[in-house]
Amino acid sequence: MTRMLLIGPPGSGKGTQAERISDRLGIVAISTGDIFRFNVKEQTPLGIEAKKYMDAGDFVPDSVTNSMVRDRLAQDDAANGFLLDGYPRTVAQVEYLDEILAEKGQSLDVVLQLTADDEELVARLLNRAKETGRSDDTEDVIRHRLELYHTQTEAVVSKYDERGTLTRVDGIGAIDEVTDRVLAAIETTVRSAS
Numbered sequence: 001m002t003r004m005l006l007i008g009p010p011g012s013g014k015g016t017q018a019e020r021i022s023d024r025l026g027i028v029a030i031s032t033g034d035i036f037r038f039n040v041k042e043q044t045p046l047g048i049e050a051k052k053y054m055d056a057g058d059f060v061p062d063s064v065t066n067s068m069v070r071d072r073l074a075q076d077d078a079a080n081g082f083l084l085d086g087y088p089r090t091v092a093q094v095e096y097l098d099e100i101l102a103e104k105g106q107s108l109d110v111v112l113q114l115t116a117d118d119e120e121l122v123a124r125l126l127n128r129a130k131e132t133g134r135s136d137d138t139e140d141v142i143r144h145r146l147e148l149y150h151t152q153t154e155a156v157v158s159k160y161d162e163r164g165t166l167t168r169v170d171g172i173g174a175i176d177e178v179t180d181r182v183l184a185a186i187e188t189t190v191r192s193a194s
């Protein structure tokens with residue numbers, strides 16, 4: 001059983017890698033971005049609230065995001081491990097996740113950061129915008145999302161780094177190569193802990 005986080009800037013391929021890793025390890029991948037997009041599509045109250053922030057490239061407020069994650073982690077399929085993709089993104093979310101896990105007597109086994117430089121990310125995201133038409137993939141919004149990553153989410157990375165639980169993986173390269181690197185990093189981390 002593995003409980004892990006995959007952290008990475010927008011465009012680093014973390015959604016793709018999260019799906020592959022979850023298949024390989026037999027754990028559920030939970031993407032807060034996907035849950036929000038599903039709710040936007042279905043026009044649920046959560047989706048209507050989240051859309052305002054998502055379209056601007058801002059974070060959905062912690063009050064909304066945290067309780068959504070708490071509910072999702074309480075579902076049966078998360079009992080035997082999970083891979084969280086896109087959460088936590090703020091230090092307050094780290095503290096909230098600490099609480100959720102502590103209540104269950106659980107802890108994280110692996111925290112991975114996928115790394116890539118900004119210009120490569122902007123190029124990839126502009127490309128993705130042409131293919132998928134995601135409403136938050138315009139250049140201004142992309143740059144804003146990257147800025148939030150640097151100002152908010154890197155503090156999350158530092159926090160796990162201070163705790164000694166962080167592993168960095170180079171996110172540049174062919175999708176298969178990156179998957180191999182991620183799987184190798186997970187194996188090394190889990191093995192050295194046991």
Ligand code: AMP
Nearest residue numbers: 032033053054058059060065086087089
């Ligand atoms: P993603 O697919 O992970 O890039 O997320 C898309 C958008 O969903 C983000 O730009 C935010 O607006 C929102 N979002 C996803 N995860 C979070 C989170 N942990 N905290 C706040 N907003 C989030």
